[in-house]
Amino acid sequence: AQRVTQPEKLLSVFKGAPVELKCNYSYSGSPELFWYVQYSRQRLQLLLRHISRESIKGFTADLNKGETSFHLKKPFAQEEDSAMYYCALRSGSARQLTFGSGTQLTVLP
């Protein structure tokens, strides 16, 4: 069965510092991986997906199949990046999402 692990529940960095949110997965097939973000008092929304190989709001994530990881990175964190971040894997006939437990990122001034 598929599983997504986010080892850090809380992560604090200072403004302008690099940030990396860790995500590891286990899945026997070819994975489709996503990062979702939830800002305070807002709904869950897609940040980026590995298949697009895009950079959104300065964030990037590279799929490493050897290490089964999909870490989210940003070189210079901003205060507005403070939010809850969820890593998710899509699988199954319904293409449903399996989420990790989330990492609360706080960017300090």
Add this chain to the structure above:
Amino acid sequence: ETGVTQSPTHLIKTRGQQVTLRCSSQSGHNTVSWYQQALGQGPQFIFQYYREEENGRGNFPPRFSGLQFPNYSSELNVNALELDDSALYLCASSLAREGTDTQYFGPGTRLTVL
């Protein structure tokens, strides 16, 4: 274009009761997925409806059931409520089309079972 909406926002029930939660899909979407998010956890897949048929189900008992209507709105029904059913219930809509079926989430319904 309107986003995904859910009702009610909050709900309090007692153990053993039944509850119905509602979701209106984003305009143009034909697929609805339901997730349960317990406190401190990520969302967990309950089931999905596509063109009014259940299209996949997670590890939830049969007392969790659903419907999708011709306008693609959906209901989640939970019978014989248990204390552990207390959670945020999220609905997500998407357009089932290869490679573009991003799931868009609603704001959720907070269910408390006493």
